[in-house]
Amino acid sequence: GDSVTQMEGPVTLSEEAFLTINCTYTATGYPSLFWYVQYPGEGLQLLLKATKADDKGSNKGFEATYRKETTSFHLEKGSVQVSDSAVYFCALERDDKIIFGKGTRLHILP
Amino acid sequence: GAGVSQTPSNKVTEKGKYVELRCDPISGHTALYWYRQSLGQGPEFLIYFQGTGAADDSGLPNDRFFAVRPEGSVSTLKIQRTERGDSAVYLCASSLNEQGVSPLHFGNGTRLTVT
Numbered sequence: 001g002d003s004v005t006q007m008e009g010p011v012t013l014s015e016e017a018f019l020t021i022n023c024t025y026t027a028t029g030y031p032s033l034f035w036y037v038q039y040p041g042e043g044l045q046l047l048l049k050a051t052k053a054d055d056k057g058s059n060k061g062f063e064a065t066y067r068k069e070t071t072s073f074h075l076e077k078g079s080v081q082v083s084d085s086a087v088y089f090c091a092l093e094r095d096d097k098i099i100f101g102k103g104t105r106l107h108i109l110p
Numbered sequence: 111g112a113g114v115s116q117t118p119s120n121k122v123t124e125k126g127k128y129v130e131l132r133c134d135p136i137s138g139h140t141a142l143y144w145y146r147q148s149l150g151q152g153p154e155f156l157i158y159f160q161g162t163g164a165a166d167d168s169g170l171p172n173d174r175f176f177a178v179r180p181e182g183s184v185s186t187l188k189i190q191r192t193e194r195g196d197s198a199v200y201l202c203a204s205s206l207n208e209q210g211v212s213p214l215h216f217g218n219g220t221r222l223t224v225t
Contacts, residue, residue: 004152036214041218042218043113043114043201043215043216043217043218043219044153044201044203044214044216045215045216046213046214049213089152089153091152095166096141096158096160096165096166096207097143097155097158097166098143098155098214099155100145100152100153100154101152102150102151102152103150103151103152
């Protein structure tokens with residue numbers, strides 16, 4: 001069945017470092033792809049999405065490009081902040097439901 | 111406006127007992143989802159309602175789990191004869207789903223502990 005695999009955490013970086021969180025998917029066809037984020041003490045929320053191949057989703061300085069050749073949707077940010085510390089979930093849409101990866105915990109040190 | 115509300119926020123119950131978890135979605139959201147999240151894992155799909163009907167209940171692990179949404183708004187997830195393996199955070203989400211799955215708006219979850 002359809003699934004999402006993302007890099008294991010925790011990922012620890014210093015403030016202003018470059019961030020990449022890898023995500024690959026297995027699916028038939030070309031599902032919409034998402035990154036959701038869970039900040040401490042808050043519910044999951046949508047960070048960005050891409051609905052077709054070569055689309056780039058972006059929000060809050062984060063970007064991810066839908067790569068059908070490599071079935072990937074890696075999350076990147078050029079300069080992270082302490083406030084980016086959270087758990088990040090890669091996900092895909094299949095049959096009107098969202099399938100999530102296991103999540104990657106990100107710690108940003110001041 | 112108000113977000114998705116889940117009650118209780120924490121529930122501790124004994125093995126074998128019955129529990130009900132409640133979800134109040136965002137007003138006007140026709141789609142409602144239940145997920146379960148175990149420690150260190152991503153949310154696992156349980157069931158999805160479109161209006162009052164369960165459009166997809168393929169994620170319910172067994173017949174001890176049941177969910178209703180009688181008036182197309184509030185939903186209740188019911189677990190009979192709870193087992194220790196049912197301990198997890200149960201997440202509810204709602205969305206408009208006008209064209210495919212629009213962004214899911216999650217509640218903060220109910221942490222269920224079965225002792």
